[in-house]
Amino acid sequence: xxxxxxxxxxxWDVVIEALQAQTRVGIHGHERAPQPVVIxxxxxxxxxxxxxxxxxxxxxxxxxxxLCAYLDAQAHTDLVERLATDILALAFEHFAVLDxxxxxxxxxxxxxxxxxxxxxxxWSRLDYLRxxxxxxxxxxxxxxxx
Numbered sequence: 001x002x003x004x005x006x007x008x009x010x011x012w013d014v015v016i017e018a019l020q021a022q023t024r025v026g027i028h029g030h031e032r033a034p035q036p037v038v039i040x041x042x043x044x045x046x047x048x049x050x051x052x053x054x055x056x057x058x059x060x061x062x063x064x065x066x067l068c069a070y071l072d073a074q075a076h077t078d079l080v081e082r083l084a085t086d087i088l089a090l091a092f093e094h095f096a097v098l099d100x101x102x103x104x105x106x107x108x109x110x111x112x113x114x115x116x117x118x119x120x121x122x123w124s125r126l127d128y129l130r131x132x133x134x135x136x137x138x139x140x141x142x143x144x145x146x
Contacts, residue, residue: 009047010046011044011099016064017040018038018039018040019039019064020037022036022072023083025037025076025083032076034072037083040103041104043058043095044101047097063094087105088128089132091103101123102120
């Protein structure tokens with residue numbers, strides 16, 4: 001008889017509110033200079049056992065530092081929708097426990113009459129895998145055409 005007990009999968013949400021960073025995003029000329037952005041995220045995680053070490057979790061400190069460094073270093077992105085996608089792709093690439101996420105990326109200075117505007121992206125790991133597979137296929141077709 002197997003005496004090893006299989007622990008049920010557990011689920012938890014990592015919540016990030018108002019992570020502030022600087023980046024270059026937008027279609028207007030003045031948006032090529034760094035501007036503030038704000039990130040809110042709910043990151044739904046799943047694990048096969050109760051975590052006892054940070055490697056089994058989504059390390060939110062490491063994620064926040066990684067996102068701020070990425071946003072600061074990126075040259076420019078025209079569309080905030082694309083930038084939100086890139087941000088979530090980074091999270092899925094680096095954290096295997098990430099099952100799904102809702103990320104809101106705000107541009108506080110985009111519309112004077114609004115406190116802030118932004119986009120909200122809902123993505124599952126399956127969405128990410130489909131997206132990354134399409135991106136790989138697109139890169140391969142561009143290489144063949146070049």
